[in-house]
Amino acid sequence: MGVPHLRRHLEPYAQKGVIEPCNVVIDGPALAYHILALCLRSTQKSSPSEQPSYDVLGCTTVAWLDEIQASGLTVSAIYFDGFLPQSKYHERQQRVLRNSQDLSKYHQAYLNGVPKERPHATTEPPQVLFPQSLGVDKTKSKAPDPPFFVPAIIEYLKNHAVYSSLTAVVPGEADGFCAEYVRLNGGAVITSDSDLLVSALGPRGSAIFLGDIEKCAESKGLVAPQYCGPDICQRLSIEHGDGLCRLAFELTMEPTLSMPEIIRNTKMGIAAADFPEDYSLFLAKYSTPELGSSLKPGYEIHLDPRVSEIALRCLPGPKNKDRSSKNDQTEPESDDNDLQMYLPLLLDSPSRTSAWEASKSVRQLAYALLQSVKAAPIPIVSEVKRLQSVSLGAPLEIPRLSSIDKHGTALLAMVSKIRHAVGKSELVWVVLSMLQDVVLTKDHGKTSTPLSVQLLRLDAARKLDEGSWEFLHFLAQVQATCYSLRILQQILNFTKHHTHELSSVTSEVSQCLSALPPLGRFPSVRDFAETLARIRDMGGLSCLATICADDEELLPYLRKPAPSPQAVKPAKISKKSKRKATSQSGSARPRSSNPFDLLDNE
Structure with a gap:
């Protein structure tokens, strides 16, 4: 949280002028x-x-x-x-x-x-x-x-x-x-x-x-x-060594003091004497960089900051177990071995499930790879995304290390089918996101048309609203898919660097993901309507229908009538369909939340 009002108190004592x-x-x-x-x-x-x-x-x-x-x-x-x-x-x-x-x-x-x-x-x-x-x-x-x-x-x-x-x-x-x-x-x-x-x-x-x-x-x-620092200490007539640390600690313990009172207390060392343990922790916080692993400070990390954090937690070394004595004691505690992933906040609709949900299977595969670096099982990763209250995040179950090749093979097969339909263009990743959207709709037990299908049909009818929350939410889902694939790509590289080996399947996945666009070419609000039009013209729905051909539960979501320009209402289920669903409920197989499992029958 920083030292309150420190900069304002010290500004009169700074050197003003041209930076030499x-x-x-x-x-x-x-x-x-x-x-x-x-x-x-x-x-x-x-x-x-x-x-x-x-x-x-x-x-x-x-x-x-x-x-x-x-x-x-x-x-x-x-x-x-x-x-x-x-x-x-x-x-x-x-x-x-x-x-x-x-x-x-x-x-x-x-x-x-x-x-x-x-x-x-x-x-x-x-x-x-x-x-x-x-x-x-x-x-x-x-x-x-x-x-x-x-x-x-x-x-x-x-x-x-x-x-x-x-x-x-x-x-x-x-x-x-x-x-x-x-x-x-x-x-x-x-x-x-x-x-x-x-x-x-x-x-x-x-x-x-x-x-x-x-x-x-x-x-x-x-x-x-x-x-x-030395110049400010001289102007304030306080010790050069830890003078500013003492002054900042006085301000931390008593933020309402005036500057003359802070200077007087600093010279007398009042707060440091009254709270010696807190002062030691305060000094340690600002002494040397805190490292997340055994890596040397000069080590080059070719990872995005949020990916780097979860990856470094899987390496041996110090993991900074200190906690501030001033923290709210009512906050939830997490075990030091728990892994958390802080996902970026997307512009998605708060009235819908988080846009990160549809692509979680890709991230599950990424986190599973870290088990080979950690040399231990990772049963759960807590993902922190949209929050309604302070929490440890949403727990995400991680597949065993032995199942990585199976999920990697399914991902490769899925991407291969999409590429066969749309060619080697960046549209592959958008179509993949559409498939994830269809699977998410089914797994949540919804009877309405998947959001991606709604938007394609509205675009075909020239009724697409680029300012609507439906448009923005699916765009956020596509961005989440692209970034989840980027997480997977970076963790593959990280794993290869630290274990010096990848299986033939994961090596092929890594090569496949080399075609991912850089962040500068991720879909955006400005160009996403054009992207949807290109997918529609290239037969995006036909591609999805081909991929889902062996799943009778998914195909109906791709064959519903076009929605009206008004808000799409949930489709009604016929009595015959209800009776059929009831009769089959006792023998129905469990539905997987992993879209890679769609290809298991092929």
């Missing part, structure tokens, strides 16, 4: 959120259609970094989180819960459809990269942030000739690695996290906040307040 040439290391997550805020300045925040594309975000990030270097500063490293310790549990849960509540408020504000893109809205990168202020956002109901914008920016930087070698996902928190780099090498950390003011940055280290940086009118340089 030096090495800078950048807090990657902070930079990503800053770039998103820059790109959203001139948009209609309530319209998802006006959100910047991942390519625009990547292009803006590179332009911003180029300006930093043109001003005389040298970017030495850009660090992104690859692992967050267990002590962050409460803070992360609260953030997920808050974002979920914001999505529900947005849904309630626009029940009949979200605002569409304005005729003259710009989709170009922002022209002003260092504004005097980002302004105050007064939008009451905002669309959620683009779900994959942080890994998309990482992917863009890793493909850039200059910044590829400077960008790293580290086996810990980015800010800790930033602080350690500056402590050892000197220079400045560019961040938005005021906690870095507490970290020991060394005699030649300082912190600069992203929102403070402005262009100097008289020169090509940049100006910003620069927070240098």
Whole structure:
């Protein structure tokens, strides 16, 4: 949660003026959120259609970094989180819960459809990269942030000739690695996290906040307040060693104190003397980077941050079992060996099942692979997605290691059939998502037409509404499928790196997934209607019917009459069908929730 009001209290003691040439290391997550805020300045925040594309975000990030270097500063490293310790549990849960509540408020504000893109809205990168202020956002109901914008920016930087070698996902928190780099090498950390003011940055280290940086009118340089620990301690007449740590701890224990009272208590060491154990934990938190495994700090992680976290938890090494003494004792406790996956918040309808549900079988296969790295069974992974209250997440049962080849073979067969129908295009993954949607509808016992089929038929009738929640929800399901496949692809690579072997089946799955599009080409609000039209023209429903030919329970979902432009009502079941269902209920075989099992009979 950070030290309350620390930056505000220390701002008068920062060095103001032109930033002199030096090495800078950048807090990657902070930079990503800053770039998103820059790109959203001139948009209609309530319209998802006006959100910047991942390519625009990547292009803006590179332009911003180029300006930093043109001003005389040298970017030495850009660090992104690859692992967050267990002590962050409460803070992360609260953030997920808050974002979920914001999505529900947005849904309630626009029940009949979200605002569409304005005729003259710009989709170009922002022209002003260092504004005097980002302004105050007064939008009451905002669309959620683009779900994959942080890994998309990482992917863009890793493909850039200059910044590829400077960008790293580290086996810990980015800010800790930033602080350690500056402590050892000197220079400045560019961040938005005021906690870095507490970290020991060394005699030649300082912190600069992203929102403070402005262009100097008289020169090509940049100006910003620069927070240098030894200099601030000298101005406050407190000890250079742990002076700022003591000051921050006083503020943590008594947030309402005035600055003169904080300085007086710091010199006397009141809070540190009264709460010695808490102070020791406080110092340890800011001393060195917390590592998620036995990996050395220089290890390169070719994983998205959220994938990296669950993967590193399966490697031997320290797993950060500390918990803050200030945490709410009513929060649910999780075992240190439990695995959690924090899935990005999608723009899906809160009135429907989470858009992640349809593609869970792909993630089950991915998590099952981690058992070979962990060298132990993983019975359950708790997935944290949309939350209505603080919880440990939704438990997802993981297949045994011995069944991986079976599920991998079924996935390959399914993709092969789809490719035979639509060719080697990126539409393969969208059609796969449609199949998952049909299976989900059946497994939930619904009698209505699957959402994907509804949308294709509405598109054929020229009645597709691109602002409707039906459209947005299925788009979110497609994005979830694509990202679940990306998780599987990255864990396959991670498994191969650490076990030095894959089976012939999993090797073939890995090769198959090499055709996945990068995040910049994931389906989006702007282009998804065109994607649906292409699938319709290429016989998407016929493809699904062919795949489902051996499953008599699925075929009826693909043969229902076209829906009306009004809300689709659940289809009525005839008395004959009811009698048939009743007569067969005693001998019916259990229905699998895994769409890969559809191919078991072939």
